[in-house]
Amino acid sequence: MSDPLDLEALIGPGALGYFAGGAGSEITLRDNLASWSRYALHPRVLVDVSERDLGTTLLGRYRPHPVVVAPMAYQKHAHEVGELGTAEAAARTESLYVLSSQTTTSPPDVARAMEAVAPGSDRWFQLYVFRDRAVSHDLVVQARESGYEALVITVDFPVAGWRERDRRTGFTVEHPVALNPSGPPLTTEQLFAMHDPSLTWDDIGEFADAAGMPVVLKGILRPDDAERAVDSGAAGIIVSNHGGRQLDTTLSGIDALVPIAQAVGGSVDLLVDGGVTRGWDVAKALALGADAVLIGRHLLWGLARGGAQGAEDVLRQVLAELDSTLALLGCPAAADLDASYVGPRAVG
Numbered sequence: 001m002s003d004p005l006d007l008e009a010l011i012g013p014g015a016l017g018y019f020a021g022g023a024g025s026e027i028t029l030r031d032n033l034a035s036w037s038r039y040a041l042h043p044r045v046l047v048d049v050s051e052r053d054l055g056t057t058l059l060g061r062y063r064p065h066p067v068v069v070a071p072m073a074y075q076k077h078a079h080e081v082g083e084l085g086t087a088e089a090a091a092r093t094e095s096l097y098v099l100s101s102q103t104t105t106s107p108p109d110v111a112r113a114m115e116a117v118a119p120g121s122d123r124w125f126q127l128y129v130f131r132d133r134a135v136s137h138d139l140v141v142q143a144r145e146s147g148y149e150a151l152v153i154t155v156d157f158p159v160a161g162w163r164e165r166d167r168r169t170g171f172t173v174e175h176p177v178a179l180n181p182s183g184p185p186l187t188t189e190q191l192f193a194m195h196d197p198s199l200t201w202d203d204i205g206e207f208a209d210a211a212g213m214p215v216v217l218k219g220i221l222r223p224d225d226a227e228r229a230v231d232s233g234a235a236g237i238i239v240s241n242h243g244g245r246q247l248d249t250t251l252s253g254i255d256a257l258v259p260i261a262q263a264v265g266g267s268v269d270l271l272v273d274g275g276v277t278r279g280w281d282v283a284k285a286l287a288l289g290a291d292a293v294l295i296g297r298h299l300l301w302g303l304a305r306g307g308a309q310g311a312e313d314v315l316r317q318v319l320a321e322l323d324s325t326l327a328l329l330g331c332p333a334a335a336d337l338d339a340s341y342v343g344p345r346a347v348g
């Protein structure tokens, strides 16, 4: 994690608390970072690794690598370029981009910026279902019309987590384009209260039918919910504890992935996130059954420090680390990573 003092000077204490913070005592936030080092890599030697292939397949489409930009709200509070910065970085590095429905830049503007950098670049749209269903439905239409290829419905946010940093700073948000385009700044508490806490599996079916694109459910941590997601027609599942921002003391993403992959692996695409900062974290996730990995804050710090270029530098470094990991693991194709390459690390 980057030096917080430096970032505080750049973006201010309210935004830093919102971006960096987690729920409750931040046990899950810290555990997300620590969890990756509980798994040890098991390199194989004397394998020809002169050619490497980082590729994966998501929703039936080959992708040159498995690193995905996580949906993150209010990016103009990290840097004035906001979502355009992370989206351009994604387009330049052939990374799949997921735009938050609590974006500070409109979905068509983000799509245009990506197409200008890399025609045919791909992006998914993340949806929160708001109490005002019409707002969510309008967002889905905008996303579909501007070439977003899948709808990521986030299901771990019926209400906001207990976020003490925001309570202390009283951070307010400007320009949330979906909910309050030209109104006054709103506190995060006011914005979060617009989410619909009565959402159930039946509503997922309704949005999936209306979406006209594949649906991925984000924020699943239990194998029985993963099975239910598959039964409800989801094309993908993002195993995630929301960056430790919702319920404190849950499992980390990677710890939750293992039983979920056992339950539904192979029948649906599996993605995981939480605390990913290194290429070898990505390799471990793939070895344990993920098809792709989302990166959140690590990328946001790149955006805050250096705009689009800062975000691109972060993505390029993680990809270079993944390439090096494949060579050193003796597994030249990311798609061939399996449980033989990773195991529990002896503690003590």
Ligand SMILES: Cc1cc2nc3c(=O)[nH]c(=O)nc-3n(C[C@H](O)[C@H](O)[C@H](O)COP(=O)(O)O)c2cc1C
Pocket (backbone or CB within 6 Å): 018, 019, 020, 032, 070, 071, 072, 073, 100, 101, 102, 126, 154, 218, 240, 241, 242, 243, 244, 245, 273, 274, 275, 276, 294, 295, 296, 297, 298
């Ligand atoms: C500042 C911030 C805003 C976020 N906003 C959203 C959001 O709008 N929608 C969503 O589904 N997840 C959101 N998330 C969760 C991320 O998509 C992702 O699950 C999480 O950040 C991954 O953990 P990491 O930050 O440790 O990489 C947000 C996370 C952060 C840090």
Ligand SMILES: CC(C)CC(=O)C(=O)O
Pocket (backbone or CB within 6 Å): 073, 102, 157, 191, 192, 242, 245
């Ligand atoms: C606007 C929020 C709901 C974004 C979010 O998911 C978060 O802050 O964790």
